[in-house]
Amino acid sequence: MLQTPAVKFVNPRYGQLIIGPPGSGKTTYCHHAYNFYKELGREVGVVNLDPANENMEYKPIIDVMQLITVEDVMEQYHLGPNGSLMYCAEFLEAHLEDWFLPELRKAAATCNYFLFDCPGQVELYTHHTAMAAIFARLQKEGYHLVTVNLIDSHYCSEPTKFVSTLLLALNMMLRMGLPHVNVLSKADLLRKHESKLQFNLDYYTDVLDLKYLLESLDDTPTMKKYRKLNEAICSMVEDYALVSFQLLNARSTASLLRLRNHIDKANGYIYKAGEETAVNALMACAVGAEAESMRQAHDIDPYVT
Ligand SMILES: Nc1nc2c(ncn2[C@@H]2O[C@H](COP(=O)(O)OP(=O)(O)OP(=O)(O)O)[C@@H](O)[C@H]2O)c(=O)[nH]1
Numbered sequence: 001m002l003q004t005p006a007v008k009f010v011n012p013r014y015g016q017l018i019i020g021p022p023g024s025g026k027t028t029y030c031h032h033a034y035n036f037y038k039e040l041g042r043e044v045g046v047v048n049l050d051p052a053n054e055n056m057e058y059k060p061i062i063d064v065m066q067l068i069t070v071e072d073v074m075e076q077y078h079l080g081p082n083g084s085l086m087y088c089a090e091f092l093e094a095h096l097e098d099w100f101l102p103e104l105r106k107a108a109a110t111c112n113y114f115l116f117d118c119p120g121q122v123e124l125y126t127h128h129t130a131m132a133a134i135f136a137r138l139q140k141e142g143y144h145l146v147t148v149n150l151i152d153s154h155y156c157s158e159p160t161k162f163v164s165t166l167l168l169a170l171n172m173m174l175r176m177g178l179p180h181v182n183v184l185s186k187a188d189l190l191r192k193h194e195s196k197l198q199f200n201l202d203y204y205t206d207v208l209d210l211k212y213l214l215e216s217l218d219d220t221p222t223m224k225k226y227r228k229l230n231e232a233i234c235s236m237v238e239d240y241a242l243v244s245f246q247l248l249n250a251r252s253t254a255s256l257l258r259l260r261n262h263i264d265k266a267n268g269y270i271y272k273a274g275e276e277t278a279v280n281a282l283m284a285c286a287v288g289a290e291a292e293s294m295r296q297a298h299d300i301d302p303y304v305t
């Protein structure tokens, strides 16, 4: 007699790991993205992983500050803020099994989509191993993760800053080894830097032919002696061909929607049953058919002068 195959129903869980340098807009994005995803009907929760988070506008479903805070570590061990943050990351890693994962499993009873508001110190993602280990454990737990790397768009305003941004973004992508979306945040303020932008915005977002960037670096007198180094960095970024940016104005629903389309492709949410199964929604996500000029006009608030 034919046996009915055992059908295993799975409820996949998804996570956005919001990383990026201090002040790049991670906490603000989490707040607005939380409201936005709620509106879309997703069962979303925000997890605060920043032990020095002071300006949370959202109510976290899990808060690492209940486990440890940078302030306490500084006081108890007489460490500076950076050392304390490293300590906190290692402490969280050490308490994954007995604190964090049990909390997360409890939270997963009501949520299947998590926004992780991560600390801003870039060394945690470029040199240190604790955050990468925490993310790897989340993956092992069955989470479909994507790192969303927010970088303040004012870094486009000078070629030197943009070169370091490219190197930082590439380093983070390679070290985290996860699906990754780079974002130029605060795009609504780009008009302010417009006079300083040496190229069209798509040059920065699509990371086009970097020889032009090298030429403009040559125009900066203090940069002349670093020509070979800059050349090597640009050539490496080009060879990997991995870095590109999306624009974000965290306070604009249209901008959040465009970013969601990219993120859903990256972490596979578009293939989930439910919200995104409508073929037209899938197609819109997959094709992302939007002219570059339209995309930019949308994200940069035309009323900011
Ligand atoms: N104009 C504009 N300002 C923004 C945007 N996103 C964030 N900001 C502002 O940028 C500042 C820093 O934002 P946060 O969300 O605290 O940045 P963060 O990355 O969480 O900072 P740390 O946790 O300290 O690393 C705040 O004053 C925000 O109001 C944006 O899309 N547009």
Ligand SMILES: [Mg+2]
Pocket: 026, 027, 028, 050, 053
């Ligand atoms: Mg923050």
